[in-house]
Every structure is written in C-alpha cells, then in structure tokens.
Amino acid sequence: MYKLGFSQKEMYRTIGRKKVLLWIPFLFAIIIMWAGILYIDSQSAVSSFGMSIKYSIIFIVVYFIFYYFVNIIYRRKFLLDI
DSSP: OTTTTOOHHHHHHHHHHHTHHHHHHHHHHHHHHHHHHHHHHHHOSSOOHHHHHHHHHHHHHHHHHHHHHHHHHHHHHHHHTO
C-alpha cells in the first residue's frame, strides 16, 4: 500500500477497519455467555449473578490486553512488509 502512494496514516486507518473482525467473535462470545448465565440463574435456587459480573469483567479486561498486543504486532508486521 505504501508503494501505491498511501500515507502511514491512511494505512493505519485501513488496519483499523480490519480490526472489526476481532470484535465479532468477542461480542458473540459475550452474548452466548450471558444467555447461559441468565438461563442457569433462572433454573437455580442460588443466584450466581454477582460472580458472573466479576468473571465478565475479567474476560473483557483479558480480551482488551490481547487485543492491544495483537494490534501492536499486526501494525509492526504490516509496516515491516513495506
């Protein structure tokens, strides 16, 4: 892309558009996880809602950490291939 005349800013925007592919599985996993949590919570006499929120927050934090590292690695690899 650099050889075609794209600036570095334009290449970063292009990479940013590809990141949507990383969010789709994450959102799908959150939806399935909460559907299961709500189902189990409705069938159980003991509520696990508070614990589920804690684990969801941990899941989100871990995902953002991995997302950050994948983003850095992808940009470096992309720019090194120029």
